[in-house]
Amino acid sequence: MRYMVMHYQTEAMEDGVLPSPEEQAAIGQYMQEAALSGVLLSGEGVAPSSAGARLEVTDGEVRVIDGPFAEAKELIAGFAILEVDSLAEAVEHARRFALLVGVERLDVRRVLEFSDL
Numbered sequence: 001m002r003y004m005v006m007h008y009q010t011e012a013m014e015d016g017v018l019p020s021p022e023e024q025a026a027i028g029q030y031m032q033e034a035a036l037s038g039v040l041l042s043g044e045g046v047a048p049s050s051a052g053a054r055l056e057v058t059d060g061e062v063r064v065i066d067g068p069f070a071e072a073k074e075l076i077a078g079f080a081i082l083e084v085d086s087l088a089e090a091v092e093h094a095r096r097f098a099l100l101v102g103v104e105r106l107d108v109r110r111v112l113e114f115s116d117l
Contacts, residue, residue, distance in 0.1 A: 002041065002111040003082045003090035007103045009075040014048050014068065019101070026100050034082075039093060043080035077103070081111065 019027065034040035046052075049067035056063045069075060080097070084090050087108065094106045 001084065001086070002113075003084060003087070004107075004109050004111055005080045005082060005090065005094045005097065006107045006109075007077050007079075007098070007101065008105045009048070009077040010103065013077050014050075014075065016048055023100070023102075027097075030097065030100055034080075034093065039082050039084060041081040041083050043078070045078035046076060049075050 018024070031040060031043060034043075049069040052067045054065045054067070054069060056065065080093075082090050082093055084093065087110065090108050090110075094108050098106050
């Protein structure tokens with residue numbers, strides 16, 4: 001089964017503060033190990049909201065709002081797609097990643113396949 005792990009921005013991330021070189025090395029090593037084991041299918045970070053836009057649709061009208069957005073803790077900072085056997089296994093990978101990166105919140109959700117619909 002595939003699971004998506006989404007981690008959220010911190011104020012520092014939204015302000016463009018990068019992890020230290022030591023943190024980057026530890027994250028890179030974990031990501032490489034997960035990829036080589038076949039667990040990590042894809043994983044990327046995203047730029048701060050100041051470099052993005054939000055679309056809101058109301059009654060068929062689309063409104064485009066340029067970033068930055070007010071509440072950083074509600075913004076996705078990055079994601080990973082994992083291939084694992086269970087939610088418990090996905091949660092364990094997410095737990096390890098959260099401790100490496102120092103994020104406060106992650107969401108783990110199963111990716112629906114076309115056959116699930």
